[in-house]
Amino acid sequence: DSGVTQTPKHLITATGQRVTLRCSPRSGDLSVYWYQQSLDQGLQFLIQYYNGEERAKGNILERFSAQQFPDLHSELNLSSLELGDSALYFCASSVSALLDNEQFFGPGTRLTVL
């Protein structure tokens, strides 16, 4: 158990819908990262937040957005869902934004878009 929690574990929804994935980082960790793992794209970095502020952006679609709240939990919002958005979404956290900080991964949320 990494100490990072993600809810829900599984999510099944229809095309065009909107969903919210939630992540609680390890106690004391200020940085949160979101990654997407899909069959065709592999594991890709989406976005990073540090202490409530966006720190880095990767291959995140405009239909996707995220935020980190004052209590440091983070939410990833996915809207106008398409079949290709079906994937495993990981949240990871680290103590700070320093390069040598280990990122601890949560168990992931499996999203299925029908």
Added chain:
Amino acid sequence: AQTVTQSQPEMSVQEAETVTLSCTYDTSESDYYLFWYKQPPSRQMILVIRQEAYKQQNATENRFSVNFQKAAKSFSLKISDSQLGDAAMYFCAYVQYGNKLVFGAGTILRVKS
């Protein structure tokens, strides 16, 4: 562009034997870190070992060790005395300034009893 290449989609090893998984990466930075992550069927991402680019000494964690060749941009993982529990997908990853992990496509490791 930062890229990580794992040229072996799948590998097999006999229990108690040794196996080496290959990884190459591309970067122009001098300060970065390299990792091997294990993803078992549970899908949990588990850090196996990490290597700081500024360290010449290869990292070791129990049965897991790396062969880090900085000039060649090569970072292979050696698993000694393979166990059934080592069966998983293994990802090589790289991080530099900006902290985003860049992953390879992964290598499926099968362990035969």
